[in-house]
Amino acid sequence: MKSETESQILPEQPTRMSEPRRQHPVAALTSTLRTLRELLIPLVLVFFLGSGRDDGLFSNPYYISIFITFLLVAGIVKWMRFTYRVEDDELRIEYGLLVRKRSYIPRHRIQVIDISSGILQRMFGLVSLNVQTAGGGAEEARISALTLEDAQWIKTNLSRNGDAQPDDETAEDQEPAKPEYSLSWNTLFLAGTTSGSFGIALSIVGTIFAQMNAVVDDGIILDLIDSFAGTSATFFILIGAGLIFVAWVLSIVGTILSYANFEIYKRPAELVIARGLFEKKQITIPYSRIQAVRIQEGILRQPIGYCTLFVDSAGYGEQSGKSTVLFPMLKLSQAEDFIRTMVPDYSRETDLVKPPARALRRYIIRTMIPFAALIGLFYWLFPFGHWALLTIPVAVTLGYYRYKAAAAGHDDNTMTIRYRNLAKTTAFVKRHRIQSVSGWDNWFQRRRGLKSLTVNIASSDTGASFNALDFEADTVLDYVEWVEPNYLSKARQEKTDEEQQLDSDKTSAAERLIDPGF
Numbered sequence: 001m002k003s004e005t006e007s008q009i010l011p012e013q014p015t016r017m018s019e020p021r022r023q024h025p026v027a028a029l030t031s032t033l034r035t036l037r038e039l040l041i042p043l044v045l046v047f048f049l050g051s052g053r054d055d056g057l058f059s060n061p062y063y064i065s066i067f068i069t070f071l072l073v074a075g076i077v078k079w080m081r082f083t084y085r086v087e088d089d090e091l092r093i094e095y096g097l098l099v100r101k102r103s104y105i106p107r108h109r110i111q112v113i114d115i116s117s118g119i120l121q122r123m124f125g126l127v128s129l130n131v132q133t134a135g136g137g138a139e140e141a142r143i144s145a146l147t148l149e150d151a152q153w154i155k156t157n158l159s160r161n162g163d164a165q166p167d168d169e170t171a172e173d174q175e176p177a178k179p180e181y182s183l184s185w186n187t188l189f190l191a192g193t194t195s196g197s198f199g200i201a202l203s204i205v206g207t208i209f210a211q212m213n214a215v216v217d218d219g220i221i222l223d224l225i226d227s228f229a230g231t232s233a234t235f236f237i238l239i240g241a242g243l244i245f246v247a248w249v250l251s252i253v254g255t256i257l258s259y260a261n262f263e264i265y266k267r268p269a270e271l272v273i274a275r276g277l278f279e280k281k282q283i284t285i286p287y288s289r290i291q292a293v294r295i296q297e298g299i300l301r302q303p304i305g306y307c308t309l310f311v312d313s314a315g316y317g318e319q320s321g322k323s324t325v326l327f328p329m330l331k332l333s334q335a336e337d338f339i340r341t342m343v344p345d346y347s348r349e350t351d352l353v354k355p356p357a358r359a360l361r362r363y364i365i366r367t368m369i370p371f372a373a374l375i376g377l378f379y380w381l382f383p384f385g386h387w388a389l390l391t392i393p394v395a396v397t398l399g400y401y402r403y404k405a406a407a408a409g410h411d412d413n414t415m416t417i418r419y420r421n422l423a424k425t426t427a428f429v430k431r432h433r434i435q436s437v438s439g440w441d442n443w444f445q446r447r448r449g450l451k452s453l454t455v456n457i458a459s460s461d462t463g464a465s466f467n468a469l470d471f472e473a474d475t476v477l478d479y480v481e482w483v484e485p486n487y488l489s490k491a492r493q494e495k496t497d498e499e500q501q502l503d504s505d506k507t508s509a510a511e512r513l514i515d516p517g518f
Helices: 004-012 026-038 040-049 061-081 119-123 148-158 185-193 198-210 218-229 232-259 332-342 357-381 385-405 443-447 473-483 487-514
Strands: 083-087 090-095 101-106 110-116 126-133 141-147 263-266 270-275 281-286 290-297 306-313 324-331 407-410 414-420 424-430 434-440 450-457 464-472
Touching (some): 026 061, 110 148, 357 385, 385 414, 407 464, 407 473, 414 464, 464 473
Antiparallel strands (some): 083 090, 110 126, 263 270, 290 306
8 A cells, every 4th residue: 555655646657658648639620720820821812813703713612611621631631640658758749640750859859848828828827848958940849738737747857947846836936926017008019110010011901902903802992982082082081091000000910919028037148038919829948059149120110219129049939041130129328238138148349440432332233223123114114114213312312321330349258249220130149050151252343442341150950141231352351260260361371372373474474475485
């Protein structure tokens, strides 16, 4: 007969999950909904683009219901074929329909275990477990629907620092009592009104509206013009304003859904970001994996003194190959204090060097090239295309501000590069995080004694690069030398060797002219 003490600790022993387990059945539904969410925009576009076809294949509710049913059946099959267990300090996951796949993740490879929950999961008292490993992508393994108790047991027993934590520790006990920074609702709304996703939303709304003639009778449009607008020109002006308003509202809603309840916590070895209105997400980024920190001032946010902070990390973050939002919207005057508090290794005050004045023309010309291509296209396609010439001052102004924003510098351990595309970006990169660096030029730059600098870092599965364009050639070589010692001496030695070879060739040619029989 077991003692009372043994019966109390038995459920918490490591053999608790040694047998294969299935997720909660709601995982089949969440898998279907996740697929639909990923396909939402393509499906909407296909619906409107194909709604004018006679066969009705793209808009017939019958075919749509068949498609959704197929996704649901696929979700059920995926749920039935997915099992997980913890054995020998490994998380073992098996999945796959025709080809059975097995993923064994040992404890020593696990870097981060995050617990999140969507609205559907919370309705059933469930959470999602995301496992990230050293050298893996942003998400090495995901268990979509399990109880909080089981998720905490896995996290405690497989985390690197889990030995010192009690097995029944809850998520609230593990988090710091108070976040270092949080996003207020007023700032969240302001972030939505100035979001860079406005352009994406506008393009989607515009594409849908362009296909409305396939589902709306022309007579209805003419009646609307007569009733409300009076003239077709007024009607289309109102439609344009309406599209802009709808896109603006969509960008606000999308920002609120993504970044509501945004909080960032600081732990000894990692940052923890919690956010989401309906879907509660937790993102953990170890300090040891941070490659760069960026301050981005959007064209709508810079005039009012706000910015967004990003972090580039190797294999960690929201999505593989993408930067993670460190803080959605913050006053630019507070950015330095934020970095000093949350990522102190990247807090630096460095004297920056700017491109010389003779580089201004190159910035303007480089900016005008795509504008010139668009002007030619509009002039060729539309009778009013000559109005596109009015964008030339816009291109010149943008090129000038790109030149004004460009700067670079470094101290003992950190390089700072500032540049502008549309948004103004300031990137901070540690020297030991730089994967490669190159100083390059073309024939036009060499004529003016200019060079450009490219710095590459490891960021998720792809990588990120930062460019400092058209700086003094010696300045760029010094920066390359700072990253790769002895580079400059090698480059100068190669240049000396080339000059000596050229002098030797000239001498040989002169001797041949003097003595043809040489």
